[in-house]
Amino acid sequence: MSDDPYKVLGVARDASQAEIKKAYRKLVKELHPDLHPGDKTKADRFQEVSAANDIIGDAETRKRFDAGEIDASGQERPERRYYRDFADADPQGRYDSGAGYGDFEDLSGVFSDLFGARAGAGTGRAQGFSARGADLRYHLDVDFMDAVQGAKRAVPLPDGSAIDLTIPAGVREGQILRLRGKGQPGLGGGPAGDAYVEIGVRPHPVFKRDGNDIEVEVPISFDEAVLGAKVEVPTLSGRVSMGIPKGASSGQRLRLKGKGVRPAKGAAGDQYVRLKIVTPAKIDAEMEAIAQRWRDHVTEGPRAGLWRAL
Incomplete structure (x- = not known):
């Protein structure tokens, strides 16, 4: 593992937390093992990126790393931990040195204090040490x-x-x-x-989510739009039959109540079906004749309302 999480994520040391998060998410999408099954190189790189983000992706942990209190694996540097925990409590002043940590004369005594050695009452020495693990x-x-x-x-x-x-x-x-x-x-x-x-x-090719509501676009034919029909539409729980009203238009939204996301807590959302009229790729003579008769018959086109609104 690299000793510099900034280099692992490819960000500068003065990068903002938002820039670090953006870099991390970009690398996750490139390296995630689910996208590269069997690729050990990418899996190892993914683990390295995740470990680096654990250090500098959190503002408080990053501050401690930058201050030298923890290393690139998230472990406290021993000299920092011992000095912080025992300097104030030590009556002999063993840890109070302006020259750094060179005056740690008896490390065995420090470990004894850390992990449970008992001292006589009134001596002022620590009677044991425990600390919650890092998140x-x-x-x-x-x-x-x-x-x-x-x-x-x-x-x-x-x-x-x-x-x-x-x-x-x-x-x-x-x-x-x-x-x-x-x-x-x-x-x-x-x-x-x-x-x-x-x-x-990850996005879905058919369903779009808005809160607990789902939207899906369903193509219908010209005759289904004009005459109305019963069509099958996909939902999160499978296919259902839905009625298309006579005279339906492209862009019209129909609601399937309760067919949206059903969260672990709370009410289910709805599904909205957006209609899209699709004409055949090949138009035959009969269809052309029908369309011509329709054109000759109508007195007001579909854009009349648009011009009246201007």
């Missing part, structure tokens, strides 16, 4: 239908392992899911941190 942050792209219907997926980790994640039905783009206790382990018996997974949703 970890990840990004996971999922298919549109997985986000809508819910699914179970594995979040790949930088060390090659994975966290099992339950994606609730109705999860949205950018939503962050929390996994309690799945962050870095605690120290000295302290609790583990949490893992936060930001969800990205």
Whole structure:
């Protein structure tokens, strides 16, 4: 792993958090293992990018890294940790040095203080040490239908392992899911941190989402538009039959109540079907004759209302 997360993500040290997030998401889309199955080089690079984002993608963690308090893996640098935790509590002043850390004479005593050695009452020495583990942050792209219907997926980790994640039905783009206790382990018996997974949703070729509502464009023929018809339309739960009213127009929207996204909590949205009249690729003589008779018959064209509004 690189010692410089800025170089891994390809951003300057003075980059804004928004610039870092943009660079990270771009790399995730290029390197995600789901898009490159079996490509170990990209998988390793993806893990490196995820680890770098854990450090500088969070403003507080980035501040600590820039200050030298933690290294590129998120671990506290030992000398910083020991100095911060024990300088104020040490009556002998072992850690109070203007010359840096060269006067750490007895490290065994420090470890004893850290991990549970007991001292007599009134001495002022620490009686034990524990700390909560650091939180970890990840990004996971999922298919549109997985986000809508819910699914179970594995979040790949930088060390090659994975966290099992339950994606609730109705999860949205950018939503962050929390996994309690799945962050870095605690120290000295302290609790583990949490893992936060930001969800990205891949687009669907047919369905478009607006909140919990779904919109889909359905082509209909000229005769179906004029005479009305019953047609099958796709929904999130399968095909349904829908009535097309007589005289339907392109762009007209019909509603299928309750056929939108049904989230884990709350009411389901609706599905809106936008009609699109499609003429045949090849026009025969009979169709031309029908169209001509229609043209001769009508007295007002479809754009009459447009001109009246001007």
